[in-house]
Amino acid sequence: MFGFGDKTNSLTMNEPVPESLLDTGAQGVISRPLDRVDGPLKVSGTATYAAEYAVPGLVHGVLVGAKIGHGKVLAIDVEAAKRVPGVIDVVVDFDTFIRNAQQGGEEGAPTQGVKQVDYFGQIVAIVLADTYEAAREAALSLPVEYEYKAGTYDFEAHKDEAETPPRGLIPPHYSQGDPDTTYDAAPVKLDVTYVTPSQNSAAMEPHASIAMWEDDALTLYGAYQMPTSDASQLAKSLGVSVSKVRIISRYIGGGFGSKLGIAPESVAAAVAAKQLGRPVKAVMMRQQVFEATPRRSNTEQRIRLGCDADGRIVSFVHDSLVANLPGESFFEPVGIGSHSLYCGENRRINHDMVRLNLGLTGSMRAPGEAVGMVGVECAIDELAEQMGMDPIELRRINDPLKDPEKDVPFSSRMLTRALDEGARRFGWNQRNATPGSRREGEWLVGIGVAAATRNNQLQKSSAKIELKPDGTAVVSSAMTDIGTGSYTIMAQIAAEVLGLPVERIVMKLGDTNDPPAAGSGGSWGAASAGSAVYLAAEALREQLAKAMEVDPGDLTLKDGEAIGGNRRRSIAELVGDGMEATGEIVPGKQEKQFTQASYGAHFAEVGVNVVTGEVRVRRMLGVFAAGRVLNAKTARSQCLGGMTFGIGCALTEDLIHDPRNGKLVNRDLAEYHVPVNADVPQLEVHFLDERDIHANPIHAKGIGELGISGAAPAVVNAIYNACGVRVRNLPVTCDKLLAGLPAL
Amino acid sequence: MKLFTYERAASADAAVAEGAAPGTKFIAGGTNLLDLMKLQIETPERLVDISRLPLNTIDEREDGGLTIGALVPNSDLAADPRVIERYEVLSRALLAGASGQLRNKASTGGNLLQRTRCYYFYDTAMPCNKRAPGSGCSAIDGYNRILAVLGTSDKCIATHPSDMAVAMRALDATVVTQKADGDRRRIAIGDLYRLPGDTPEVETVLEPGELITAIELPVPVEGARHLYRKVRDRASYAFALVSVAGVVTMDGDTVASAALAFGGLGPMPWRDPAVEAAIVGKPASDASFAAAADALLANAKGFGSNDFKIPLARRTLIASLRELTGV
Incomplete structure (x- = not known):
């Protein structure tokens, strides 16, 4: 598909790659905790984000959200908007505007057409003005006439109408053996239901696009995680050839899944720019980010675990209800981790969908595991207590040697080691299994544990490296850095293989004019684009060997010099007029022949205020095994961020819709509570040394979502240990604990 | 944000003269007003900027009290050594509110006049009697987790969001104002706010153009213990679900005096003499604390x-009283 001709070093992962140049490289930069190469730009405010490009003749656009939950737009009073000084026009294109964002990686357009309103806040028009303020004034007071229809807004009221969604990353329904009969017959049984609320990624940077047309070609500065597929989505939405759409996303101020696919502001800006013949900027207001970008579905998870007297699970049932808009195929894959986390010959992992007129649900950091692990890992904690067994021991007993559903081994798996290592580091043996037995002043103190797992993915990606005559290398790819450290680890990979100091690597990411890549999502970015960079560098290494007239195996590259055949020459000299190569990684049979996932263990200590029920996390530890750690500092930061998300999931984040009309109630950062610094104590991260030769040639697995997967249930389990109140309805806010606390 | 004119007041006299005109608002720190204007919840036609008026000092009065200029930033007030030493509850309440950046910008007078954080007040797509009188209250039958349980009406159940004002109420602060005609008046903080009743859009007794110029704190209560306890959904940067400001003196085991005010419960910083009466003059005990709670919540x-x-x-409240009395 990519078609790079002879100079592409393409690898399909059909076989393991036991040898990696990252292990034999002489430069010694891989895995080192280097500061971010883009750090100085960011802290000095000189990294240009999508909304910040100074484009001559720029028109400011502000989006207009529907003020009904379901119905139809009858009329928009464009003239009223034009009476606001500075307003140029209102662009209304009912057919082309997109109803909602697209999911990540899709090639096609998202659902289009906005005359019919399917959720409160659906973008129906864009007001254009000379200034942002004028556009906002007119947009907020734009008279829109609606026809109201009855909508479905209440999850509880419509649960009975749940339907089977189409297949996603996993099948919606899976069953093996006889889970019901074996459950009924099991000597030990647990049947619990956990509820998790809807959440929003709430990235610091709002969704933003600047659209510019030159003849029939569109350039869009966007805040997008996956420019390659986003360009395809945008082209399809606009009815133009993908070759005519260029997306540039150099820096992204957080995505967490909400910027995987194109969002309504991109199409609105592009349509408006075309109509007006001028570049148009559209930045979502914070309230619009909450209303009109993907949210994580709320979930209701019924977990039934049947086990024998020794704790071996014989029946594992995880039935989930999730929600999405009518016509949308994505379902929150709540049970994705359940498929391979624990033993159990008899299994059922089901997902059913409640159709609601609430904003689109889609991927948010670790779709599936982030909330699915809440149900499973809290249930395991409950089962262990019921059996009088240590919860780590129960997990150890049920740690499978091979995939419990497919007859294949794990590519690498360190779940029990992570639990044991974490227990040792955290002081798990200090835990009193009797809840409420440790009190310090007004605080009831408890500790909890949960397993971490996140499926590992590889996505087709490519990258180019040019070796310049001055001995520098330019690495380019449509990969992105959404704040994760991609710029830095890609530079480290190139530097290690090419034997160049990192300072001599010039990184270019986030431009669809560069080789296509899968971008940042699903924790696949480092492994996928990183492998592409690795393969390009490997090809260049062979060219250098050829120029040195040595076998590549006899070549050592270090500090800009090539050593081999008893000769030492500078790489700059060998490069001549310049060399270039493209690398391409393609997923292959290895992901069928091995179940691939990263693993870990979360430990949390919390205090529950005995007077008020306020919960404060006191310390957390995450022990993770995710293959090769490419940069110890950025990897740790990813885990810290994930664990912080976990604290939010456990304690504060709760996106609330008014069941009367589908209106999002808390749509700003004052009332949608993400954790603040004071909520996040000292977090500790420890990596286990691991290489995964089945995953990719750099032996790394995904890390960006591992830190959240399991973090929340560790906190929730710690709350139970602290005060003896099991809250099965997240987030665990003080009101839910109050009734269970001791009398004063 | 609707188009508005902006002018800078040269003096307090000039400010009040300008401020009385319809559609005019004073702006100082702007930490609340600007947010509300951006969302068209407040749509003033004219802003009179008072932020450069010389009302930014904290002065000791001859009677031993403290006069706080209305423009003293919240962070300066919280850090003032005299406030920390003599009115600890005020410093604690200030530091429990907002964030460092907001406290640097927010003024003392403006803090008193913050508007509610009711979700529906903040959303112009929804009916709200406070924002659009007569349109109805979305919160009463809606999602009202953060809203009031005391002093509500069938028109409005909004809470007042300030922490500082709760401490000021416990301290019996006096609000000093200058009216449009130049007259000054002194309003006990308990008289500043109005219950929603049928007119939730009217929140204070201030007249058009009336400017808060200072807040007076009375002579500090000698030997008092101070407390500000704020219960919230996250450790910082969240409005109070419930807060208690307390200033209590003891005579042996007996409560000699008590001033207790509450945040997060009502449409104004709440104070109820019956709560204090339940404990003053009595031995500090869980029984009297329970009686105080009964008194506070009788009509909740x-x-x-x-x-x-x-x-x-x-x-x-009970835990706070234990702490304040040492029981």
């Missing part, structure tokens, strides 16, 4: 998702 009414505030307030 929940609206569904805020029902928990009633037991939460009870527990928080």
Whole structure:
């Protein structure tokens, strides 16, 4: 598909790659905790984000959200908007505007057409003005006439109408053996239901696009995680050839899944720019980010675990209800981790969908595991207590040697080691299994544990490296850095293989004019684009060997010099007029022949205020095994961020819709509570040394979502240990604990 | 944000003269007003900027009290050594509110006049009697977790969001104003606010153009223990679900004096003499603390998702009184 001709070093992962140049490289930069190469730009405010490009003749656009939950737009009073000084026009294109964002990686357009309103806040028009303020004034007071229809807004009221969604990353329904009969017959049984609320990624940077047309070609500065597929989505939405759409996303101020696919502001800006013949900027207001970008579905998870007297699970049932808009195929894959986390010959992992007129649900950091692990890992904690067994021991007993559903081994798996290592580091043996037995002043103190797992993915990606005559290398790819450290680890990979100091690597990411890549999502970015960079560098290494007239195996590259055949020459000299190569990684049979996932263990200590029920996390530890750690500092930061998300999931984040009309109630950062610094104590991260030769040639697995997967249930389990109140309805806010606390 | 004119007041006299005109608002720190204007919840036609008026000092009065200029930033007030030493509850309340950046910008006078954080007040797509009188209250039958259980009406159940004002109420602060005609008046903080009743859009007794110029704190209570306890959904940067400001003196085991004010419960910083009467002159005990909680919550009414505030307030008050009295 990519078609790079002879100079592409393409690898399909059909076989393991036991040898990696990252292990034999002489430069010694891989895995080192280097500061971010883009750090100085960011802290000095000189990294240009999508909304910040100074484009001559720029028109400011502000989006207009529907003020009904379901119905139809009858009329928009464009003239009223034009009476606001500075307003140029209102662009209304009912057919082309997109109803909602697209999911990540899709090639096609998202659902289009906005005359019919399917959720409160659906973008129906864009007001254009000379200034942002004028556009906002007119947009907020734009008279829109609606026809109201009855909508479905209440999850509880419509649960009975749940339907089977189409297949996603996993099948919606899976069953093996006889889970019901074996459950009924099991000597030990647990049947619990956990509820998790809807959440929003709430990235610091709002969704933003600047659209510019030159003849029939569109350039869009966007805040997008996956420019390659986003360009395809945008082209399809606009009815133009993908070759005519260029997306540039150099820096992204957080995505967490909400910027995987194109969002309504991109199409609105592009349509408006075309109509007006001028570049148009559209930045979502914070309230619009909450209303009109993907949210994580709320979930209701019924977990039934049947086990024998020794704790071996014989029946594992995880039935989930999730929600999405009518016509949308994505379902929150709540049970994705359940498929391979624990033993159990008899299994059922089901997902059913409640159709609601609430904003689109889609991927948010670790779709599936982030909330699915809440149900499973809290249930395991409950089962262990019921059996009088240590919860780590129960997990150890049920740690499978091979995939419990497919007859294949794990590519690498360190779940029990992570639990044991974490227990040792955290002081798990200090835990009193009797809840409420440790009190310090007004605080009831408890500790909890949960397993971490996140499926590992590889996505087709490519990258180019040019070796310049001055001995520098330019690495380019449509990969992105959404704040994760991609710029830095890609530079480290190139530097290690090419034997160049990192300072001599010039990184270019986030431009669809560069080789296509899968971008940042699903924790696949480092492994996928990183492998592409690795393969390009490997090809260049062979060219250098050829120029040195040595076998590549006899070549050592270090500090800009090539050593081999008893000769030492500078790489700059060998490069001549310049060399270039493209690398391409393609997923292959290895992901069928091995179940691939990263693993870990979360430990949390919390205090529950005995007077008020306020919960404060006191310390957390995450022990993770995710293959090769490419940069110890950025990897740790990813885990810290994930664990912080976990604290939010456990304690504060709760996106609330008014069941009367589908209106999002808390749509700003004052009332949608993400954790603040004071909520996040000292977090500790420890990596286990691991290489995964089945995953990719750099032996790394995904890390960006591992830190959240399991973090929340560790906190929730710690709350139970602290005060003896099991809250099965997240987030665990003080009101839910109050009734269970001791009398004063 | 609707188009507005902006002018800078050269003096307090000039400010009040300008401020009386219809559609005019004063702006100082702007930490609340600008947010509300951006969302078209407040749509003033004219802003009179008072931020450069010389009302930014904290002065000791001859009677031993403190006069705080209305433009003293919250962070300066919280850090003033005299405030920390003599009015600890005020410093603690200030530091429990907002964030460092907001406190640097927010003024003392403006803090008193913050508007409610009711979700529906903040959303112009929804009916709200406070924002659009007569349109109805979306919160009473809606999601009202953060809203009031005391002093509500069938028109409005909004809470007042300030922490500082709760401490000021416990301290019996006096609000000094200058009216449009130049007259000055002194308003006890308990008289500044109005209950919603049928007119929730009217929140204070201030007249058009009336400018808060200072807040006077009375002579500090000698030998008092101070407390500000704030219960919230996250450790910082969240409005109070319930807060208690307390200034208590003891005579042996007997409560000699008590001033108790509450945040998060009502449409104004709440103070009820019956609560104090339940403990003053009596030995400090859980029995009298329970009686105080009974008095506070006798007329409390929940609206569904805020029902928990009633037991939460009870527990928080009792624990606060234990701390204040050393029982």
